[in-house]
Amino acid sequence: MLKKILMAVLIIFVLIQFIRPEKNEAGNVLQANAIQNEFTVPSEIENIFETSCNNCHSNHTNYPWYSNIQPVAWWLDSHIKDGKKDFNMDEFLSYDQKKQDHKMEEVIEMIEKKEMPLNSYTWLHREADITDEQRAALISWAxxxxxxxxxKPFTAINNPLYK
Ligand code: HEC
Incomplete structure (x- = not known):
């Protein structure tokens, strides 16, 4: 009986290896709506994003070897999809002004509350954990x-002297 169960589990494991989510690797070149195209992102800040955030908040993920194993890949894929849907550094310029402002407000809040990077992520990726100094730098940048x-530029239109 046990043998049969193990056999069945093994077969299922082999079969699910063929169901692979599409990889998030579009943006290995600078994306049209990437935040860097309009706002200054100093290299210090860019490095923090690259090591600690962009695997889930950009169009380019650096996949670890185990991302080729199911069901791990499905689990990673759901984090990437959720993360990108809420906040994507490579799509930032496609947001309207209000949304851009709100997203930066969220960045500040997430970093202050230490909710990002996700705990489940830094647990596996120690290098992605950020120091208090890096938190302060991210907050002041945001x-x-x-x-x-x-x-708002000071134009003749909203200058009371011209009215
Ligand atoms: C392992 C994937 C992962 C990493 C790494 C990660 N995030 Fe997230 N992030 C998510 C997911 C999933 C959500 C949405 C669900 C939630 O709020 O927990 C999210 C939500 C957010 C939001 C909220 C957006 C909104 O409008 O609600 C912000 C802002 C954010 N992350 C910023 C960051 C920053 C900054 C970093 C790096 C310091 C980071 N994240 C690292 C997965 C990640």
């Missing part, structure tokens, strides 16, 4: 981006 988003 605040700066918010200032840039909300900056």
């Amino acid at each position: 605040k700066d981006v918010r200032r840039q988003i909300n900056y």
Whole structure:
């Protein structure tokens, strides 16, 4: 009986290896709507995103070897899909001004509350864990981006002297 169960589990395991989610590897070149095209992302900040966030929040994921094993890949894929849907650094410029501002507000909040990077991720990827210094740098950068988003140029139209 036990042998039969083990055999069945083995067969299922082999079969599911063929059901592979599509990989998130579109953006190995700079994407048209990538945040870097409009906002300054200093290399220090870009490095933090690359090591700690972009596997789930960009169009390019660096897959570990075990991502080729099911059901691990399905589990990774669901995180990547969820993460990208909420916040994608490579699609940032496709958001309207209000949404861009809100997303940066979320970044600040997630980092302050230490909710990102996800615990389940840093548990496997120790290198993705971020220091308090890096948290502070990310927060001050996100605040700066918010200032840039909300900056209204001083034009004749809204200058009271011209009315
Ligand atoms: C392992 C994947 C993963 C990593 C790594 C990761 N995130 Fe996330 N992130 C998610 C998922 C999944 C969600 C949506 C569900 C949730 O809120 O838990 C999310 C949500 C968010 C949101 C909320 C968006 C919204 O509008 O609600 C922000 C902002 C965010 N992440 C920023 C970051 C930053 C900054 C980093 C790096 C310091 C990071 N994340 C690292 C998977 C990840």
